[in-house]
Amino acid sequence: MSKKRVNKIEQGLKVIDINAKGMGVAKSQEGAVYFIKNVVPGDVVNVRAYKKRRGYFEAEPLEWIQTSKDRTDPPCEHFGVCGGCKWQHLSYEAQLSFKEKGVLHNLQHIGKVQAREVIPILGVDDPYFYRNKMEFSFSNKRWLTSEEIEQENQIERNGLGFHKPQMWDKIVDVNKCHLQANPSNEIRNAIKKFALKNKMEFYDSRAQQGFLRTLMIRNTLAGEFMVLIQFFEERKNEIELLLNYVREHFPQVSSLLYCINSKGNDSLYDQEIHCFSGNNYITEYLGDLQFRITAKSFYQTNPKQAGLLYALAKDFAQLKKEDTVYDLYTGTGTIALSLAKDCKKIIGVESVAEAIGAANKNAQINGIKNASFEVGDMKECFNDSFISRHGKPDVVITDPPRDGMHKDVVAQLLKIAPKRIVYISCNSATQARDLELMKESYNFIKSQAVDMFPQTHHVENVVLLQSKTTDEHA
Structure with a gap:
């Protein structure tokens, strides 16, 4: 994306929204768009634009003419400098509101899909000191x-x-x-x-x-x-x-x-x-499971919310004792192992060999016999041979990285047509993109955002897809 350095002063801008990266959005009387750091919707500010990109300016506030009702005093002395908690100046209630709004916007405008039921975002009791x-x-x-x-x-x-x-x-x-x-x-x-x-x-x-x-x-x-x-x-x-x-x-x-x-x-x-x-x-x-975490292990960085996230995935999955379940992008197998007792068998797939080693070790520690794990690049290993080895799944849990699922993975899901898909995402934009590819074959039953990262613009979103051939409400 083209950019050039500028030094442009603009006065009296009212912040009207927050963009996908957590910056305030404002428009000048001439219609120029400004993305402004360290402001919240409702602020009126004088700013200095320091970069011009295609379609917008990047700017910093110089003076507050009016402060928003949603603005709060950041408790951290390093706020605005270290870059770690870019939303400390925004009340937690407002953080939840903007996160939920952003998720729904992406689903509707990128994926062109709408859930039958949108469950209110799941927040935290204490939005500080949550990382492990x-x-x-x-x-x-x-x-x-x-x-x-x-x-x-x-x-x-x-x-x-x-x-x-x-x-x-x-x-x-x-x-x-x-x-x-x-x-x-x-x-x-x-x-x-x-x-x-x-x-x-x-x-x-x-x-x-x-x-x-x-x-x-x-x-x-x-x-x-x-x-x-x-x-x-x-x-x-x-x-x-x-x-x-x-x-x-x-x-x-x-x-x-x-x-x-x-x-x-x-x-x-x-x-x-x-x-x-x-x-x-x-x-x-x-719960009643224990997980060994090594220096290189991936584990959700907000453990209190992780328990609620996995419980939500279980609720959405509606597992039966005879179900075969796939857990794609399984990491160290935390979701797979937490669901194992509720199904016939569950198979986890992950590209990082050490994570799969940890998943197998955690299965052994917890005495879980019906969970197995494989190492492989999802777009290459999730093929017909994989399906023939493990059998067609009744339910698929997928929790991909921020880039979402590769188109070949989506194509294979559509081919094997599980009854239900629970899609957990840390990037609702790529989640929405993937849902659009599946909307001809699946109904979008429900969606709920989960705030795993207070004081940042990041948010998880969980959706339930039901095959149109098995959805009794279709």
């Missing part, structure tokens, strides 16, 4: 505020926090994050303080040199914590010094891990993980 996984980066050149740049005193340039949006080499030093329960903040701040005290090198992402690279903290509702520190170089004495400090000062950490990553990016998935103390996993409980 946070990743922070070390930097020897942290992002500085204009006030820090102007002051004459020497400034500590080392930082531990989040990447500044659109600045891959700059880290916003975080004092307190409102997304993960304590002692997450205490652990992060203590590690930074100890590292500074002992003159440990923070990573330089441009030069690709240094020692301390990233910190990952995972936790469970049961109170277990995992800490994984990624080092750029293997310095045995310094590694042991830091990890012993964490072990001694934070007994909640039942899994203390590290890895040496000297490659060009921070990705852990091709790295060897070393267990310094405790287990190489933590355990999450979902």
Whole structure:
């Protein structure tokens, strides 16, 4: 998409909506469209446009002429800088309303479909401290505020926090994050303080040199914590010094891990993980099931809402004891294992081999015999041979990534024609696209959005499709 930098002032714009990326939408008297960060519908603002794209300007607010009734004071001191919680300035009730509105808009305008029943969005009791996984980066050149740049005193340039949006080499030093329960903040701040005290090198992402690279903290509702520190170089004495400090000062950490990553990016998935103390996993409980979560495991980042999401999928699926069920894009098998007792058999498919290994291990731990899992790229492995091995499904659960389902997967679903399809999506735009491809063969029975990510514009949506040949209401 073409873009060019501009420096254009526009006064008195009224914010009328929120776009798909969570930015405020306004129109000038001349009809120019502005996407404005850090504003909410109902605000009236003077803005500076800094980019012109095809069809709209990107802008930042300079002055508020009038504030919206839905505006609230963000509790986080880093709001507007770190980029992690772009909706903290919007009341939670308004967040839910705009998320639900966005989902319905996509279904109707992209998919050209409408559910017989739209169930109100499922919100959370507490929209803060809900995440069970946070990743922070070390930097020897942290992002500085204009006030820090102007002051004459020497400034500590080392930082531990989040990447500044659109600045891959700059880290916003975080004092307190409102997304993960304590002692997450205490652990992060203590590690930074100890590292500074002992003159440990923070990573330089441009030069690709240094020692301390990233910190990952995972936790469970049961109170277990995992800490994984990624080092750029293997310095045995310094590694042991830091990890012993964490072990001694934070007994909640039942899994203390590290890895040496000297490659060009921070990705852990091709790295060897070393267990310094405790287990190489933590355990999450979902109803009467338990799931081992390793450093590389995928697990829903909002565990309280995950339980409600899976219960909703079960309710929509209407499983019978004789049903054969497919769970496409199964991840570590959490949905499949939570549904296994309600059907004859369930087969999960996932492209990540380690996730399937975790799914099989979790099935073993929970004594589940009627769930099986296969590794494969969905568009290639979900073929006639797969169907002949496992039998035609009565019900299909599909929970694809943000890109949605590949057209070949949709075509195979239409070919095997399960009675019901439960489609869970983290991107209602691609979900709507896929539903349009299936609307000739399936009735759109019901839809419900689930807020898994408060303070952001992201939302999950669950829909039930019923085959027109079996829908008694068709």
